[in-house]
Amino acid sequence: MTEQLVFYTNPMSRGRIARWMLEEIGEPYRTEYLEFGTTMKAPDYLSVNPMGKVPAIRHGDTVVTECAAICAYMAEAFPQAGLGPTAVERGSYFRWMFFAAGPMEMAVVNRLLGFEVPPERLRMTGCGSFANVMDTLEQAVTASPYIAGDRFTAADVYVGSHIGYGLNFNTIEKRPAFIDYWSRVSDRDAYRRGNELDNAAMPKQANT
Structure with missing residues (x-):
């Protein structure tokens, strides 16, 4: 049962x-x-x-x-x-899922709350600067069609949700790479x- x-x-x-x-x-x-x-x-x-x-x-x-x-x-x-990763996908799958859960969310929330980390203390935050997070995220979503490779996985549900929310509520930058990725992963029944x-x-x- x-x-x-x-x-x-x-x-x-x-x-x-x-x-x-x-x-x-x-x-x-x-x-x-x-x-x-x-x-x-x-x-x-x-x-x-x-x-x-x-x-x-x-x-x-x-x-x-x-x-x-x-x-x-x-x-x-x-x-x-x-929706789980293959052996080849496993590294990217976990890497980007937890990047979104950790550094990305932390950087976005800090910015939303108007909290600016002094440059000399960025190493203490665990997420670096907002700009660095956005650049890293852009590299992640342009390296392959989906976040872990050539097919949709659970990591796309999680990373995609963060990007979709950020684009809708203007909490992340509206870069073409983010818009393209979100259009691709959200086009699902x-x-x-x-x-x-x-x-x-x-x-x-x-x-x-």
Whole structure:
């Protein structure tokens, strides 16, 4: 019997990344919507994620939080979807997925908050400068059609989501390479299904 897959989310959150991944793997799952500051901080959900944030998934007795981890876990747990890396792709797959989760997100959030790291302390940040992150990201998305090689993988769900969000909300530079990559990776039925589901849930969430 297949273990139950439960998805904890809010449509106005990074849960959209996990939703896209869930739609890609094509397995049945149950969605539990949570509200910021209330049900997300309630004891029931804190027993799932003590951070009190979404997304999270429960797969049988296994709980996974953090979007990069969710994407990597589901690719491995459901290999029939073909979203995990081959031996040749493995290095780039993990390299760029965690680049987006670490240096990229840190640099983007710092800039969004107006925090400028003094040049002499850039070595302490772990991400370097925003410009360096953008240049590195551009190299990553132009080295091959997809982030790990010639085919779409779970790393494209994660890296692509960051780029798509950044282009939409002007938190990253609108370089042609980013626009081209995002157009390529988002042209998928699973992405469109996930968006439709979350968009349909937003009015209900916004008015409660």
